[in-house]
Amino acid sequence: MPGAHARDADFVLEQVRQHTGWFARSLPMIASENVISPLARQMLVSDFHDRYAEGHPGKRYYQGCTYIDEVERRCNELARKLFRANQVDVRATSGTTANMAAFFALAQPGDTIAAINTAQGGHISHAKMGAVGLRGFNLVYYPFDEANMTIDAPLAAKLIRQEKPKACLVGNSLFLFPIDVRTISDAAHEVGARVMYDAAHVLGLIAGGQFQDPLREGADVMTGSTHKTLPGPQGGVVATDLPDTNEADQKFKKKLDSGVFPGTVSSHHLHHMAAKCVAFAEALDFGEAYAKQVIRNAQALAQGMHELGLKVLCEHRGFTQSHQVAVDVRAHGGGRHCAELLERCNVISNMNMIPGDQKATDPSGLRFGSQELTRLGMREGEMREVAGILHAAVAKGEAPDKVAARVSELRQRFQGVHYCYREGLPAHQLWEFLPVAR
Numbered sequence: 430m431p432g433a434h435a436r437d438a439d440f441v442l443e444q445v446r447q448h449t450g451w452f453a454r455s456l457p458m459i460a461s462e463n464v465i466s467p468l469a470r471q472m473l474v475s476d477f478h479d480r481y482a483e484g485h486p487g488k489r490y491y492q493g494c495t496y497i498d499e500v501e502r503r504c505n506e507l508a509r510k511l512f513r514a515n516q517v518d519v520r521a522t523s524g525t526t527a528n529m530a531a532f533f534a535l536a537q538p539g540d541t542i543a544a545i546n547t548a549q550g551g552h553i554s555h556a557k558m559g560a561v562g563l564r565g566f567n568l569v570y571y572p573f574d575e576a577n578m579t580i581d582a583p584l585a586a587k588l589i590r591q592e593k594p595k596a597c598l599v600g601n602s603l604f605l606f607p608i609d610v611r612t613i614s615d616a617a618h619e620v621g622a623r624v625m626y627d628a629a630h631v632l633g634l635i636a637g638g639q640f641q642d643p644l645r646e647g648a649d650v651m652t653g654s655t656h657k658t659l660p661g662p663q664g665g666v667v668a669t670d671l672p673d674t675n676e677a678d679q680k681f682k683k684k685l686d687s688g689v690f691p692g693t694v695s696s697h698h699l700h701h702m703a704a705k706c707v708a709f710a711e712a713l714d715f716g717e718a719y720a721k722q723v724i725r726n727a728q729a730l731a732q733g734m735h736e737l738g739l740k741v742l743c744e745h746r747g748f749t750q751s752h753q754v755a756v757d758v759r760a761h762g763g764g765r766h767c768a769e770l771l772e773r774c775n776v777i778s779n780m781n782m783i784p785g786d787q788k789a790t791d792p793s794g795l796r797f798g799s800q801e802l803t804r805l806g807m808r809e810g811e812m813r814e815v816a817g818i819l820h821a822a823v824a825k826g827e828a829p830d831k832v833a834a835r836v837s838e839l840r841q842r843f844q845g846v847h848y849c850y851r852e853g854l855p856a857h858q859l860w861e862f863l864p865v866a867r
């Protein structure tokens with residue numbers, strides 16, 4: 430006999446079924462999302478999910494970790510190779526907890542740190558109302574170069590020399606161009622500050638060698654999410670390549686380690702860890718070709734929209750060198766209106782603040798990412814098609830159901846996942862969910 434709440438369980442199954450079907454006929458273009466490979470997805474439903482493991486392989490607080498340890502050793506090894514770092518912690522359960530772990534090592538409560546303002550593309554975890562505030566840091570913001578959509582590095586270096594923060598955070602959520610990490614880290618190291626590069630958005634591009642190489646450009650630690658441009662499971666990493674030759678660096682690396690465990694996780698998510706291991710192997714084998722195509726696609730999308738008359742940011746810099754494209758849609762009703770309109774056309778994106786905006790809830794911009802469409806096999810030709818679709822919906826006022834039909838027709842040809850093992854298997858396996866309350 431099903432229990433009294435079996436219908437609630439059925440309700441969930443039905444919502445997930447509807448969602449999966451919707452996304453299979455949509456254009457997923459949110460810059461922080463991706464589609465995991467079928468093999469990595471299998472790890473998420475494995476028995477690893479049900480288990481506990483605290484600490485490091487071979488040094489656990491629980492029994493039953495024989496095979497978990499084997500996988501985690503391999504995961505650590507692949508992570509070090511992929512991110513070209515001598516210490517990578519794969520246990521962080523998200524980019525935000527990776528940042529919190531790093532904050533533990535970077536400075537003490539009451540210390541001042543430097544970061545990018547959220548209004549200029551910084552992340553909420555770098556803000557007073559987010560993890561930075563939770564750790565009790567005071568904040569100074571870098572001067573931002575709005576025309577070039579990046580930190581004004583020479584002015585930032587001046588600020589660092591004046592304010593002498595304990596740590597300098599770089600890395601954005603609206604992230605079109607590499608940051609001049611060298612100029613910032615030279616100033617930071619002069620005043621005894623550590624530099625953290627938050628690679629949440631661009632981790633897959635860095636892994637593929639196509640964006641910048643922060644650990645070689647002076648960053649002491651690089652954090653990131655494993656589910657944005659790096660097409661793995663939800664999770665985070667904390668990576669450093671500091672040598673073990675001096676005491677201060679050794680101490681810092683130990684604090685990074687204890688910042689993750691026991692600082693911000695007890696049992697890390699073992700199914701995610703196994704999926705990370707698969708995703709890292711795939712990134713080592715296919716990541717360079719993938720990252721190159723992601724950037725080419727973002728540039729083709731930007732160029733296509735620009736040619737149709739949409740106001741794509743930063744034309745003079747070639748629009749973008751990442752997976753992201755930012756568009757000023759003030760002339761078309763603003764970011765919120767356009768994002769909602771596009772959703773009715775089955776194009777999934779988000780409103781975003783751009784220079785000049787004051788209100789996060791009513792910004793002038795839209796942000797798009799090319800990474801998931803790239804994983805689905807789309808190339809420059811399709812990006813021009815997508816540009817036409819976006820222009821028709823936002824600027825030409827084409828009816829949403831007509832645009833949705835175009836979206837569906839395009840998407841039908843791109844259902845498989847690429848740049849992974851078992852290439853071409855469907856991204857969204859439509860399981861036959863059996864209802865509980867029969």
Ligand SMILES: *Cc1c(COP(=O)(O)O)cnc(C)c1O
Binds near residue numbers: 523524655664
């Ligand atoms: C997305 C993001 C994060 C953290 O994201 P999680 O959702 O916690 O993985 C951190 N920093 C930046 C710059 C981001 O864009």
